[in-house]
Amino acid sequence: MDNNTIETMQATCQCGNPNNPSKVAAAELQHKLDLLLRTGSILMESAADTSRIRRTMKRAAAFLSLDERYLHFYINWNVLMVNYSDTEHSFTKFQRCEKHGINLTSIAKISKLTWSAISNDYSLDQYEKALDDIQKTPRSFTPWQVAIGGGFACGGFCVQFGCDWPAFFYCSLAAILGFRLRMFLPTRGCNNYIAIGIAAFVATLIAWVTTFLSLTPSIAGVLPEFMHSSTPWHPLMACALFIVPGVPLINFVSDMLDGYIEVGMVRALNTLLMVLSMAFGIAFAIKVCGIDNFVKDLTMIPHHEYWEFAVAAAVSAMGFSTIFSIPRRLLPVVAVGGIIAVCFRNFVNLGPSNGNIGLDMGLTIGSLAGSALISVIVIKARHWFHVPHQCITIPSVIPMVPGVLMYRALFAFIEMHGVVGEVTVGMNNAIKASLAIVCIALGVAIPNIFFRRFIEGDRKRKLFNMLVERKRKNGEFVDLSAVEIK
Numbered sequence: 001m002d003n004n005t006i007e008t009m010q011a012t013c014q015c016g017n018p019n020n021p022s023k024v025a026a027a028e029l030q031h032k033l034d035l036l037l038r039t040g041s042i043l044m045e046s047a048a049d050t051s052r053i054r055r056t057m058k059r060a061a062a063f064l065s066l067d068e069r070y071l072h073f074y075i076n077w078n079v080l081m082v083n084y085s086d087t088e089h090s091f092t093k094f095q096r097c098e099k100h101g102i103n104l105t106s107i108a109k110i111s112k113l114t115w116s117a118i119s120n121d122y123s124l125d126q127y128e129k130a131l132d133d134i135q136k137t138p139r140s141f142t143p144w145q146v147a148i149g150g151g152f153a154c155g156g157f158c159v160q161f162g163c164d165w166p167a168f169f170y171c172s173l174a175a176i177l178g179f180r181l182r183m184f185l186p187t188r189g190c191n192n193y194i195a196i197g198i199a200a201f202v203a204t205l206i207a208w209v210t211t212f213l214s215l216t217p218s219i220a221g222v223l224p225e226f227m228h229s230s231t232p233w234h235p236l237m238a239c240a241l242f243i244v245p246g247v248p249l250i251n252f253v254s255d256m257l258d259g260y261i262e263v264g265m266v267r268a269l270n271t272l273l274m275v276l277s278m279a280f281g282i283a284f285a286i287k288v289c290g291i292d293n294f295v296k297d298l299t300m301i302p303h304h305e306y307w308e309f310a311v312a313a314a315v316s317a318m319g320f321s322t323i324f325s326i327p328r329r330l331l332p333v334v335a336v337g338g339i340i341a342v343c344f345r346n347f348v349n350l351g352p353s354n355g356n357i358g359l360d361m362g363l364t365i366g367s368l369a370g371s372a373l374i375s376v377i378v379i380k381a382r383h384w385f386h387v388p389h390q391c392i393t394i395p396s397v398i399p400m401v402p403g404v405l406m407y408r409a410l411f412a413f414i415e416m417h418g419v420v421g422e423v424t425v426g427m428n429n430a431i432k433a434s435l436a437i438v439c440i441a442l443g444v445a446i447p448n449i450f451f452r453r454f455i456e457g458d459r460k461r462k463l464f465n466m467l468v469e470r471k472r473k474n475g476e477f478v479d480l481s482a483v484e485i486k
Contacts, residue, residue: 037095046103077266151176153319159312162302163234170210171235178203200281207235244403253441279410313342316399337396345370371443405433
């Protein structure tokens, strides 16, 4: 048994007799609860939202023939608990969740496994082996592939903030090196938040060094024209955005909307600590570099053609997907999703007031519109690619997460000197970032908010029919009340 699993059992069975059927049944039930907890813990450690964890665990319980009337779940950030109680027995098991990360491949495989186990009538050993295989599956991309993908994703963000293409590559270079350092430090025992701060400091420092290629005449004079940037300071805004925890932010809002307040607050606090660590790293680098007015003066309004927005969005969506360990076959899919979400967001957000083509409705409405559009499209598209809604939607909307506004708000508060207007600048950035994040999460959650009744109804009917078919194949009497899914 796993060292992290704590078991308590109260059973009215005669355990002194090894041939007692009650003892065999109790051992089988304990095994089933272990499998159920392992299913949930893989999802929690892979950054699934709480609603999906509960829903998938209920489906796994149906496969394991555990009566939902006697089954009770407690889902927390670092502990899962399941209790099975009837008139004669009460079994309670706990499972710790310690290795938190983001792994959309594991989420997709667990979802597929719970359906396949029912349709193919897996044995407990087959199901356990499948769980072992999922846990042993290596991530979809190597560390250097993730660093390069995440680095170019930051470059795509930089283009969305108005930089030119030479600055895109300088930003990507700084982010790649900073991100690889961010992954390396924890392997040497460095605290996660300290590693974030150091990585943000190094990435910002490298981005600052690249400004000399365009701003120093003696250096710029010996470089070819294509290496000169007219926006040399923009990489400093985006070079550390590989740290921004977009998935936990979206899951936090989703959990709060679904009523899982405790888990949502833990996700929010973890996110805040990560962004705060990043802000301190950037602030220290800005002090070392001696850059003034970083918060106020550097504009974020882009003036690109929409094809450039599309290219930047596709690069960012695919780049961040490598961080999330998405199945490789879905990279083109999330690239298209990112293009749809970002371009529609920009069309709604930008307009004549800032010299662009669009509806000029602002970042908040634009973020809601972009995420809502792709979320509605994926309701249908997920059946084409046979993956959960989350595995396409979240990588598609991540390029819209306002990471710069988040750390600019914290940076403004860190750098306060008592000058009039400093609080206004910080609060303005904080409020804009918060509203944009809430709207992105609301857009992603549209299927649960508006179509829950229809989606849940179809899912329950599918599960019901599969359970009935399994009983028929096994020659068992089909008691419809016994397989009813509530």
